[in-house]
Amino acid sequence: MNYERVAKQLIPLLGGKENIISAVHCATRLRLVLKDDTKADTKAIENIEGVKGAFSSSGQYQIIFGTGVVNKVYDSFVQEAGLQHVSADVHQEAVKQKMNPLARLAKTLSNIFVPIIPAIVASGLLMGLLGMMKAFKWVAPDSPLYVLLDMFSSAAFIILPILIGFSAAKEFGGTPFLGAVIGGIMTHPALLNPWGLAEAKPNYMHFLGFDIAMVGYQGTVVPILLATYVMCKIERGLRKVVPHAVSLLVVPFVTVISTGFITILAIGPLGNLLGDGITTVLNFIYHYGGALAGLIFGGLYSMIVITGVHHSFHAIEANLLAKLGVNYLLPIWSMANVAQGGAGLAVFVKAKLVKTKEVALPSALSAFLGITEPVIFGVNLKYRKPFIAAAIGGALGGAYVVFTNVVANAYGLTGIPMIAIVAPEGMQNLINYLIGFAIAVGSAFIATLLLGFREEE
Known part of the structure; x- marks a missing residue:
């Protein structure tokens, strides 16, 4: 070329x-x-x-x-x-x-959470290795190797507010290191670490008429997002009025101290309340909607991908991991993604034009690896009926993984690579994921052949 x-x-x-x-x-x-x-x-x-x-x-x-x-x-x-x-x-x-407000919000959340994916995936894999070592009794729980791996695997979630604070401040137009400092305040050792201590009760401090619970925000998502947004507003406002000669001294000092007080007194508790509310609603839908919830979410996910709003789901998934330790949404998204690959594969098999085949096969294979945009926009949506067939496959696969309670211990991977963060949750979890994978791909493939499509010359 x-x-x-x-x-x-x-x-x-x-x-x-x-x-x-x-x-x-x-x-x-x-x-x-x-x-x-x-x-x-x-x-x-x-x-x-x-x-x-x-x-x-x-x-x-x-x-x-x-x-x-x-x-x-x-x-x-x-x-x-x-x-x-x-x-x-x-x-x-x-x-x-150029985006509407909803798409702009999704893009913002995507820019914040996508850079953190490697840390979350690494922690998920380490947790899986630790679980296998414990299940098969490869080493004693008090052995140095086990203790060190336990430290390594939980570190990313414990300091998650620091990671998010850095990334969010960069996205919101503030100083990333000040965002990390706010995250550090929220995870300070003086505050009770609730990570893995669900039954622990914090002490209270009386300050300015408030009773402040001395509890930290390790592993939380919503509080640090709100706190960093406020911090960046304060920082940018100060930079407009503080003379440049003293800006380096005044702006960071006032920003950190004011945001710190606001966060501990108001933003932190409010953010926790919002995060718990989101988790409660999702749990209700997941547990009481059952397979129907998977059917609907799996069928609609690819339509959400078209809008770009799906990137905002990383924040919700990170919150689920922080609150529950598992991610039950990602298997549903994965079914929708691989179903697009199944439909693309059927287009490759049935197509007569060389140009169509040249696009369909590699695009379908990329969907099996978790990258769906090429097959959605280059093949399935272009011919319309394969996209509908993929929605059918995603719905059936989604219903199965919800019915069998398939979960992952991280976010950011779908399709074949997702096996790495599904397997650590048990052999049965892995088997059900692979069965759902086969259902999604197979039903999308068959539905595409049955519905047919008309190639453009």
Whole structure:
């Protein structure tokens, strides 16, 4: 492929250089912010060599090239479009400006929680290893190896407010290290650590007419999000009025002390109340809705993916892990994702055009690895009926994993990689996950063949 030629072909089809605000790329897609998305000629763009699909979503115009190709196209594209000096931060801000409030909230939560995924996955795998060591009695519970692994596995959840504080402050336009300090205040050793101590009762301190429970916020999500948001508001407000000569001394000091008092007195308890409320509602739906809840959530999840709002679920899943120690939502999302792969695989089998097959197979395989956008936008949604078939598969798979109580001990992985965070919860948990996987893929595959689709010449 001639990447320079592809870049030159793209620019006029996107409405010219003057219509392109910024560009970045992910693992498979060139992500663009355009002044006017309607000027993009999607049909012509999809006929360019190497393009596997194009669509507009979540404030961005996205062109699918695939792994290993998109980065090379991007390098040529930014040169041709004159975007070499446009930073990723400028791109993110441009994306947000084009979104509606709900999508903007989802994007914000995504930007906060996605960077934390490696820490959560690592802790989940370590917890699984620790559980296996305990179940099979490989080592004694008081052995140094067991004690150290126990420390390693719980560390990310204990300091979760610090991780979120750093990431959220960066997203909210504050100083990340001040966000980490607020998280540190909320997890200070002087406060009772409730992580793993559900029956422990805290002491109380009488201050300014308030009875303050000396309990920490280790492993919580909502309180630190609210506290960091307030902190960034205070910090930005101070920077506007404090002279630059004393800004370094005054702004951090006033920001930390004021946010600390507000957090301990009001935000912390309120955030815990909101977090508990979300968990209670989800538990009610999960336990009393049963398989029906899985059927509905599994069937609708891919439609939520189209809007981009699904990224906000990371916050909810992190809260479930903090409160319950397990994540029962992720298996449902995984069923919806692999069902899209099953439908894409059926398109590959039934398609007659070489172009369709070239797009369908790798896109379907990427869905089995947890990356669904290529198969959703490049194949299934394009032909409509495969997308409906995938929704059927996701619903049936979702119903099964809820009925059999499949759970994960982390978030961020779906499809085949999710086996790593499902297996630690027991062999039966793993078997039921794999059965649900087969149900979702198989039913989506069969439904696609039965519903059929019409290829575009």
